[in-house]
Structure formats: C-alpha cells, structure tokens
Amino acid sequence: MTAGRSMARQGSETRERIVQAALATLREEGFAGTTARAIARHGGFNQALIFYHFGSVPGLLLEAFRSMSSEQVARYRAAAGEVSSLSDLVGIARRLHDEDLRSGAITAVTQLMAAASGPEEGRPILDRFDEWISLVQEALGRAVGGPLAAVVPAREAAYAIAAMFLGIELLTRLDPERSEAGAVFDMMASMARLIEQFTPSMSLEDPAAGSPATP
Amino acid sequence: MTAGRSMARQGSETRERIVQAALATLREEGFAGTTARAIARHGGFNQALIFYHFGSVPGLLLEAFRSMSSEQVARYRAAAGEVSSLSDLVGIARRLHDEDLRSGAITAVTQLMAAASGPEEGRPILDRFDEWISLVQEALGRAVGGPLAAVVPAREAAYAIAAMFLGIELLTRLDPERSEAGAVFDMMASMARLIEQFTPSMSLEDPAAGSPATP
Numbered sequence: 001m002t003a004g005r006s007m008a009r010q011g012s013e014t015r016e017r018i019v020q021a022a023l024a025t026l027r028e029e030g031f032a033g034t035t036a037r038a039i040a041r042h043g044g045f046n047q048a049l050i051f052y053h054f055g056s057v058p059g060l061l062l063e064a065f066r067s068m069s070s071e072q073v074a075r076y077r078a079a080a081g082e083v084s085s086l087s088d089l090v091g092i093a094r095r096l097h098d099e100d101l102r103s104g105a106i107t108a109v110t111q112l113m114a115a116a117s118g119p120e121e122g123r124p125i126l127d128r129f130d131e132w133i134s135l136v137q138e139a140l141g142r143a144v145g146g147p148l149a150a151v152v153p154a155r156e157a158a159y160a161i162a163a164m165f166l167g168i169e170l171l172t173r174l175d176p177e178r179s180e181a182g183a184v185f186d187m188m189a190s191m192a193r194l195i196e197q198f199t200p201s202m203s204l205e206d207p208a209a210g211s212p213a214t215p
Numbered sequence: 216m217t218a219g220r221s222m223a224r225q226g227s228e229t230r231e232r233i234v235q236a237a238l239a240t241l242r243e244e245g246f247a248g249t250t251a252r253a254i255a256r257h258g259g260f261n262q263a264l265i266f267y268h269f270g271s272v273p274g275l276l277l278e279a280f281r282s283m284s285s286e287q288v289a290r291y292r293a294a295a296g297e298v299s300s301l302s303d304l305v306g307i308a309r310r311l312h313d314e315d316l317r318s319g320a321i322t323a324v325t326q327l328m329a330a331a332s333g334p335e336e337g338r339p340i341l342d343r344f345d346e347w348i349s350l351v352q353e354a355l356g357r358a359v360g361g362p363l364a365a366v367v368p369a370r371e372a373a374y375a376i377a378a379m380f381l382g383i384e385l386l387t388r389l390d391p392e393r394s395e396a397g398a399v400f401d402m403m404a405s406m407a408r409l410i411e412q413f414t415p416s417m418s419l420e421d422p423a424a425g426s427p428a429t430p
Contacts, residue, residue, distance in 0.1 A: 030330060030331065030333070031246065031247070031329060031330050032246070032247075032273075032330050058247075110329050110385065111329045111330070113329070113385050113386070113388075113389060114246060114325050114326045114328070114329030114330065114385060115245060115246050115247050115326070115329065115330075116245065116388075116389055118245070119389070119390045119391070119392070122388065122389030122390045123389070123390050123393075125389055126386070126389045126390055126393060129386070129389075151405065151406070151409055152402065152405075152406065153398070153402055155395070155398075156395065156398045156399050156401070156402040157402065159386075159395045159398075159399055160379055160383075160399050160402070160403070162382070163379050163381075163382030163383045163385070163386055163399075164375055164378050164379035164382055165382065166378075166381070166382035166385055166386070167377070167378030167379055167380065167381035167382035167385070168375075168378045170325065170328050170329060170378075170381055170382070170385070171328070171341070171344070171374075171378055171381070173328075173331075173337065174328060174331055174334070174337030174338070174340055174341045174344075175334045175337045175338050175341050176334070177334070178338075178341060180370070180371065180374045183368070183370075183371045183374075184371050184374055184375050184378075186371070187367065187368055187371040187372065187375070188375070190366065190367075191366070191367065194366055
C-alpha cells in the first residue's frame, strides 16, 4: 500500500534525522551534554521522538555508532584492499585521522565507549568495533610479508593498532592544538620504511629476495 | 592556632573522602552515572559538600584524576627506574594493566578524557597525562639501545605507547571477558625479545657488540 510505504519511508527519514542530530550533539557538546533535550534542540524536533524510535538516549547513540561505523568501514575497506606495504597502511591511518579531525566520527565512538556502563552496553559497541579490527588485520595481512607475518600474530597486532588509534583520537580531542598525532604518524612512516628495508634480509621463505641490508 | 590547624586537617580529610567517593562512583556507575547525587550517596555525605569544596562535578573529577595520577606516577617511576630492556618495559605495562583491572583507575581516566567537552576541560587532563608520557619516555630511553634510539624518536614512541595503553583500557572495560589485552602483551613480549635479539646486529656505534643474527 502506498500510504504504508510512505509512512515507512517517513519513519526511516525521521530516524536518520535523529541519528544525525545525535552525532552532531555528541561532537559539539561532548557526551555529558548529549541529553535528549540537547539532541532534540540540535535537530529541531520533539524529544519524545527519541524515545518513540530508539527507546532511550543510549539506544539512539548505539544506533548512531552502527550507522556511522558501517558507512566508514565500507569506505575504508576499499582503501584497505589497495594496501601493499606498511607505508600504505600508515598513509591510510593518517588519512582516517585527518578526516576524523573534521567529522569527529571516531571521537564520538570513544565517547560512546567511555560512557558504556557495563558489558550489556559494551558488547554491542565491541561487536561493531570488531569490524575495524578485522579491517586492520586484513590490511596488515596485505602489507606484511612472510617473515614478519611469521613472528607477529596478525589479530593481536591489529588489536594493538586499533587501540592505539583510539587512544590518539582520545588525546587529540582533549586539545587539538597540542596533538602529537602528526609526529606519531611521521614516526610510524619512518619505521614502516625501515621495516620494509630490513625485512627482505630477514626473509625465511625466499633467501634470494633482496640483498642483506648493510648497516 | 590549634583550632585552625584542626579545621584545615578536617577540610583536607573531607576533600579526600569526596575524591575517593568520586573515583568509586566513576568505576561502578560509569561517567554518565557519576552525578553529584550518586557521588554523595556513595560517600555518605551531603552533595552540597561537592560544590563547596570543588565548585562542580567536573572540577571534582579533575582533582580526583590529579590525586590518583600523582600517586600512580610516583609508584611507577620507581619501577621504570629499574627498566633495562624492552622486555622489562612490556612487563611493567602488563602489571599496570592487571592492577587497573582491579582498581579501575586508568579506566576512570579514559572516561574523564572522553567526557571533557573542550580544550578548557581537556588541557588540565592532558597536562597530567603528560607525566605518564614522560614516564614511558624515560623508561624507553633506558630500555632501547643506541641504534634503535637513533631511528625511533623517543617522545613520539612514548606518545604512541601511552595512546595504545589508553585504547586497550577503553576496549577492555567494554567487556573484560572479551579483552585481548593478554594476547597483545604476549605479542609485545615476543617482539621485544626479537628486537633485543636483532638490535646488536644493527648496531652503528659498536660493531663488535653481538654476532649478526643468522636467519
């Protein structure tokens, strides 16, 4: 029925509008300021709509994280598919960080994580964040050659890298002007080049690949 | 005057009691649940005392972070002074993580960081966190020998390690049972041993130190 379809579409547009208002509020007011009242004011709607569509403010924020994360993971999955070296991977991390400085998307995630009051609220956030860890793990698999892959377990390395990224976003947001993220990415780019230079000489599978690096 | 001293002591005891109640509330209720009312209930005092002594709940939480952080930095500075290898450093990080699982102290910090609504609130937290970065940097200086120190800038490495630690605490708290922190520390311990094994062969200053590693 046309009326039913139209109502469903209207409902989904309303939900999307509420989700966008929640993200904007989180970015601009911080978690403590993200109340139903503030979200409603940002979006120009009645706060009763939040409870009607999402049950609660934490329910809404989780949905906001889901929607934001899916969109980003899809976008970065394409970029990760083209990674062929550690340097590429560092380049992607830097780009993601720069984008986040503007959009505040990951920053909103760290706030949501910090605000989760226990495993009931934590688990669904973790389920979603797991997609990011998997994405890093895939990219790492493409970036890291045989010998290094044999000594560094990919899942743990991906978890550590994703954790570091979260920590950097958390620190950057405290005072963007004092952020040392740029210098950290520069260091990682140098280290990536160094590892790429030394790895051939450590090769177990293919002793012919690359001449031993001379210090 | 005795009466004056006694009142001052009483004031400082009251402040300490409020700080402890705030930390306990943050650990048990999460940031969103850490209201003046909840803190007062935890500590068994009137919530007006919070405003009298600290001006506001964020003011109290910042003071709580200061007090907690100073005590911890002092304790870990002693441990960091005995670091003589990367393996030692990983061991300290693991110990700090294990302690935090019980005390929730760093977890409280990540919540405070995530909740800061802008640079005004962010800067004093960052000032205090800087002590942790410096501590890691000192330990790293003791742990890392000549050749590696020449390619890896200590400040940036310390910032990256401290950020990773924050991220791990943030992820662990979401669901302690699903935490992969243990596996990450195992990986870092293996990598530390590997670097310790390969570093002598990379040495620039002292070509005689250690025989080249044979792959």
